[in-house]
Amino acid sequence: GESVGLHLPTLSVQEGDNSIINCAYSNSASDYFIWYKQESGKGPQFIIDIRSNMDKRQGQRVTVLLNKTVKHLSLQIAATQPGDSAVYFCAETRPSGSRLTFGEGTQLTVNP
Amino acid sequence: DSGVTQTPKHLITATGQRVTLRCSPRSGDLSVYWYQQSLDQGLQFLIQYYNGEERAKGNILERFSAQQFPDLHSELNLSSLELGDSALYFCASSVGPGSQPQHFGDGTRLSIL
Numbered sequence: 001g002e003s004v005g006l007h008l009p010t011l012s013v014q015e016g017d018n019s020i021i022n023c024a025y026s027n028s029a030s031d032y033f034i035w036y037k038q039e040s041g042k043g044p045q046f047i048i049d050i051r052s053n054m055d056k057r058q059g060q061r062v063t064v065l066l067n068k069t070v071k072h073l074s075l076q077i078a079a080t081q082p083g084d085s086a087v088y089f090c091a092e093t094r095p096s097g098s099r100l101t102f103g104e105g106t107q108l109t110v111n112p
Numbered sequence: 113d114s115g116v117t118q119t120p121k122h123l124i125t126a127t128g129q130r131v132t133l134r135c136s137p138r139s140g141d142l143s144v145y146w147y148q149q150s151l152d153q154g155l156q157f158l159i160q161y162y163n164g165e166e167r168a169k170g171n172i173l174e175r176f177s178a179q180q181f182p183d184l185h186s187e188l189n190l191s192s193l194e195l196g197d198s199a200l201y202f203c204a205s206s207v208g209p210g211s212q213p214q215h216f217g218d219g220t221r222l223s224i225l
Contacts, residue, residue: 046214098145098211099168
């Protein structure tokens with residue numbers, strides 16, 4: 001079935017390095033994408049989103065890139081900090097849709 | 113703090129029982145969504161309410177039901193509980209029926225013994 005999935009289940013980086021978390025989606029009709037961060041014992045926390053009419057969007061220390069040709073989404077975190085350690089999920093929704101379809105999640109570990 | 117409040121945080125019960133999970137959306141949000149997070153299925157959409165009316169339905173079991181009240185809080189009712197219903201249940205809210213992003217509460221952890 002249609003799904004949003006992540007390439008890697010785990011990612012380990014050194015503090016201060018840049019992190020890149022990838023996500024593939026299968027539905028070319030998807031028009032809105034969002035990244036969430038989930039810390040242990042907490043709910044998903046909104047990080048950044050992007051609509052399909054954009055290729056790139058920047059926030060504070062985070063950038064989301066969207067490549068519609070290959071149906072790929074990535075989250076870049078600059079100068080990764082220990083507080084960035086969490087599971088990161090991408091999610092998508094479709095035109096006029098409201099439900100989010102989530103990927104599997106990537107566990108990011110930041111080593112001091 | 114997302115502004116979405118879920119109670120209780122933890123719930124332990126036995127098979128065959130019925131439980132009710134409660135969610136208060138962020139102030140001003142009219143849409144409420146329920147998701148289930150389990151180890152084998154990930155985060156799955158269950159159901160959405162907007163301003164008191166059911167708006168969208170996902171893979172929600174017939175044993176599960178939900179409603180949204182005039183004060184906009186929502187309840188998810190789970191009945192005839194099975195071991196496989198053990199999971200985290202999240203509520204999210206957004207302003208309108210299809211508006212994004214959705215903001216999530218910290219969930220209710222349901223354990224079936």
